[in-house]
Amino acid sequence: MPLKDRIPMPEQDPKLRITNFDEVALGYTEEQALMEASRCLQCPNPTCIQGCPVNIDIKAFIGLIQEGKFTEGYYKIKEKNNFPAMTGRVCPQETQCEASCVLAKMGKPIAIGRLERFLADHEMYKPQQIETEKKNHIPVACVGTGPASLAAAADLAKKGYEVHLFEALHLPGGVLSYGIPEFRLPKKIVNHEIMLLSDLDVFIHTDVIVGKTYTLQQLRREFKSIFLGTGAGAPLLLGVPGENLNGIFTANEFLIRVNLMKAYRFPEFDTPIKKGKEVVVVGAGNVAMDAARTARRLGANVTIVYRRSRAEMPARAEEVQHAEEEGIHMKLLTNPVAFHGKDGWVQSVEVVSMQLGSPDERGRRKPIPIEGSNYEIYCDQVIVAIGTTPNPILKYSTPELLLTPHGNIVVDEQYQTNIPGVFAGGDIVTGSATVIEALGAGKKAAIYIDKFIKGA
Amino acid sequence: MYELVDKELVAPDIWKIKVRAPHIAKAYKPGNFVIVLPHERGERIPLTVFDTDEENIHIVFQEVGKSTKLLGKMKVGDQIQDIMGPTGHAFPSQKFGNVVLIAGGVGAATAVPLGKHLHACGNNITIILGARSKNLVLFEKELQDISEKLIITTDDGSYGVKGFVTDALKEILSNEVVDLVLAIGPAVMMKAVSDLTRPLKVKTLVSLNSIMVCGTGMCGACRVGYKDGTVLTCIEGPELDGHMVDWNTLLPRLSMYKEEEAISLSLLDNESR
Numbered sequence: 001m002p003l004k005d006r007i008p009m010p011e012q013d014p015k016l017r018i019t020n021f022d023e024v025a026l027g028y029t030e031e032q033a034l035m036e037a038s039r040c041l042q043c044p045n046p047t048c049i050q051g052c053p054v055n056i057d058i059k060a061f062i063g064l065i066q067e068g069k070f071t072e073g074y075y076k077i078k079e080k081n082n083f084p085a086m087t088g089r090v091c092p093q094e095t096q097c098e099a100s101c102v103l104a105k106m107g108k109p110i111a112i113g114r115l116e117r118f119l120a121d122h123e124m125y126k127p128q129q130i131e132t133e134k135k136n137h138i139p140v141a142c143v144g145t146g147p148a149s150l151a152a153a154a155d156l157a158k159k160g161y162e163v164h165l166f167e168a169l170h171l172p173g174g175v176l177s178y179g180i181p182e183f184r185l186p187k188k189i190v191n192h193e194i195m196l197l198s199d200l201d202v203f204i205h206t207d208v209i210v211g212k213t214y215t216l217q218q219l220r221r222e223f224k225s226i227f228l229g230t231g232a233g234a235p236l237l238l239g240v241p242g243e244n245l246n247g248i249f250t251a252n253e254f255l256i257r258v259n260l261m262k263a264y265r266f267p268e269f270d271t272p273i274k275k276g277k278e279v280v281v282v283g284a285g286n287v288a289m290d291a292a293r294t295a296r297r298l299g300a301n302v303t304i305v306y307r308r309s310r311a312e313m314p315a316r317a318e319e320v321q322h323a324e325e326e327g328i329h330m331k332l333l334t335n336p337v338a339f340h341g342k343d344g345w346v347q348s349v350e351v352v353s354m355q356l357g358s359p360d361e362r363g364r365r366k367p368i369p370i371e372g373s374n375y376e377i378y379c380d381q382v383i384v385a386i387g388t389t390p391n392p393i394l395k396y397s398t399p400e401l402l403l404t405p406h407g408n409i410v411v412d413e414q415y416q417t418n419i420p421g422v423f424a425g426g427d428i429v430t431g432s433a434t435v436i437e438a439l440g441a442g443k444k445a446a447i448y449i450d451k452f453i454k455g456a
Numbered sequence: 457m458y459e460l461v462d463k464e465l466v467a468p469d470i471w472k473i474k475v476r477a478p479h480i481a482k483a484y485k486p487g488n489f490v491i492v493l494p495h496e497r498g499e500r501i502p503l504t505v506f507d508t509d510e511e512n513i514h515i516v517f518q519e520v521g522k523s524t525k526l527l528g529k530m531k532v533g534d535q536i537q538d539i540m541g542p543t544g545h546a547f548p549s550q551k552f553g554n555v556v557l558i559a560g561g562v563g564a565a566t567a568v569p570l571g572k573h574l575h576a577c578g579n580n581i582t583i584i585l586g587a588r589s590k591n592l593v594l595f596e597k598e599l600q601d602i603s604e605k606l607i608i609t610t611d612d613g614s615y616g617v618k619g620f621v622t623d624a625l626k627e628i629l630s631n632e633v634v635d636l637v638l639a640i641g642p643a644v645m646m647k648a649v650s651d652l653t654r655p656l657k658v659k660t661l662v663s664l665n666s667i668m669v670c671g672t673g674m675c676g677a678c679r680v681g682y683k684d685g686t687v688l689t690c691i692e693g694p695e696l697d698g699h700m701v702d703w704n705t706l707l708p709r710l711s712m713y714k715e716e717e718a719i720s721l722s723l724l725d726n727e728s729r
Contacts, residue, residue: 170538207540209540209541209543209672214483250675252675267723269497270498272717391673
C-alpha cells in the first residue's frame, strides 16, 4: 500500500491574509487530525521522541488520537510540556521530532506539531486537571517570563514550590508576547497558557526589572533559589553609517510596537508605528521573516536583504515559504554598507553584492563582498533583524555574576551560575535559540533547583 | 495598578502627581526615571521622578501629547495601569567641584533631584533656570535652597534676566572655573550648551529625553549616535556626555512621530468635546 501524504495544514489564502493579523495556519479539524494520526506506524522503537528537546511521548499521544482519546492525548503531552498550544505552533518540528520520524526518510513524516496543536486547541479551554505534589510553601523566583522561565516555573510549581515570576514589561511571555506576531502565535493563546500557570500556585509580578527594582541580592534574601531566564534581549545593530536615521528600526522595536503595544491598531491603541511603503528587512532568520510579514500586513512592499544564499538562511523553511507566498522579495548575497537619508529620514540602503567563500568555523560559507558592486535600494523604512545579544542590566547591578566575553551567563552542567542557588537557562546562557530549547533548559534547571533546595 | 494619591498643578499644564509605588520609591536613586503606561491601550512613556517618600513616587510632567494629557485628567484615587522602574543609570556620587546646573523649562523637574544629589555630594552649585516666561519658571524655591547662586532667565524678560540660558552660561564660563556643566531641558538647549562648552573642554553632561518604548534596553527606540557608535539612552543614560552625543541624529528622532501624535491629540480633543 502506498504511503499516504501528510494532511496539509489549512491556511488563510495569502491574498487575504496580508490584509489582516489573524492566524495564518488554521489548525486541523477532528477529522483531519484523525486522518493524519492514522498514518503513524506506532513504531515499537520510536525515534521521534529523541528528536524532541523535552522528550514528549509522541508515540503515545498520537496513539491516543488514533483512539479518539483527545483529552488523554493532551495530558500525555502535558506530562512533559505545559505549553503545547504554543510549541505546536512555533517549534521547528521539521528539524526536530519530525526529522526523526521514520517516515521522514520517505519525505512524509507525521505532522507531529500540527497534531500537538490540535490537541491543545481542543482541550486547553476545558477545566484543567494537573496533578501537583503537596505545596511546600518554599518560595522560588524565576526572572523573566519567556519560555525558559515559564517552563522552570511550571515544573517547580508542580513539585510544590511557591513560584514567583518577575517580568520587566507590563505583560508576561517575553518573546512569545512581544516578538512572535499575532498571525503566527495569537496572544489569546499565549495569555491562556500562561494563565493556566496561576492554577499551579505561580505568581506573576510585572513591571519589575531585576537589577533595578530589586537587585539579585535582594531576591536571594527572599527566595531559596532563583532561576535567571532573562533571554537574549538586546538588539544588535549593523554598525554602518546612517543607522540612526529616522525610519530605521531594530526588529525588536518594530515587533514590540506592533505585537506588544498593538500599534497595528493605532489610533485605537495609543502606540504608533511608522508604516513604510518600501521596506527593506536586513537578515533572514525567523525574526526577519516575522518583521517582513508584519510590514507587509501594514501595507508595504517588502524586500529581505541577506548577505548569504538561500541555503544558509536561518529561518524555518515554512516561514520563508509563507513570506514568499505573501509577496515578499528576497535579495540574497547582498549586504548593507550604509544608509542614506534626507532631512533625518532614511531614503536608501547602499548594499554590496557578495559571494560565498570557504566555510567558517561553524561550517557556513563565509560571505565576501564583491568590490565595486555597490548600489542603492530606495526605501522609506528599514528593519534590522540580525540577531540579539544579552541585556546588560543584570550585569550592571550584579558584577559578581560570571559571564562569557559575549555577556552570556556561565553555568555548570547543573545549570547553576557561580552564585550558589542562582541558576540560569535559555537564551541568556546559549545565545539566541528556539522556544523549545529554552523550554527544555528551564525544565532541566527546575530539576537541579529542586535537588539544590532538598540538599541532594 | 498604581493609585494616584495626590496631584498639584505647579504651572500651566505642568503637574506634580504622587503615585503609590513603595517598591519603586525604595529603589529609586537620583538619575533614575520610570516608564508609565497610563491605561490598558496606552503608550509606554518615560517620566521624571521628582522625589519620593516611603510609599509614593512623585512624578512631574507637562501635558504635551495624548498620554500626558490623559494623566493630567486623572483624579486622586484613580489607578494608573502600569509603572515600571526605576530605570536608567543613577547619577554618580561624586564631588566634581564647581558645577553649573542648567535647567530649561520642565527640565527643572529633573534638575531638582540631581541638584540635591550634587549638593549632598559636596559640590558648589550655580544654577541657571530658564523658561519662556515668568509663569513657566519652575521650582525656583527648591533650586534656590541647593545653590550658591541662582540665575533666572526668561525669553521674554518677564522675570529674571531677558535672554537664553546660554547667554548666562557664557558669562559664567568667561569669569569662573567650571568643573562640570549639567544641562537638562529641551534637546536644542542641551545641544546649544554642548556646542558652547566643547571648545572650552568643560565636561558637560546632558539628560536626554529620547522617545522610549521598553525602557529596559530591549527595543532600541531610544538609541542615539554616541562617540563612534550607538548607545541606548534608557540603559546607558539618561545622563550622557553632551560632547559625544550625535545631536544630528537625536533631534530628528525626537520628532519622528509628530504626525501620529497630532492624530492622537485631535481624536482626544473630539472625545472630550
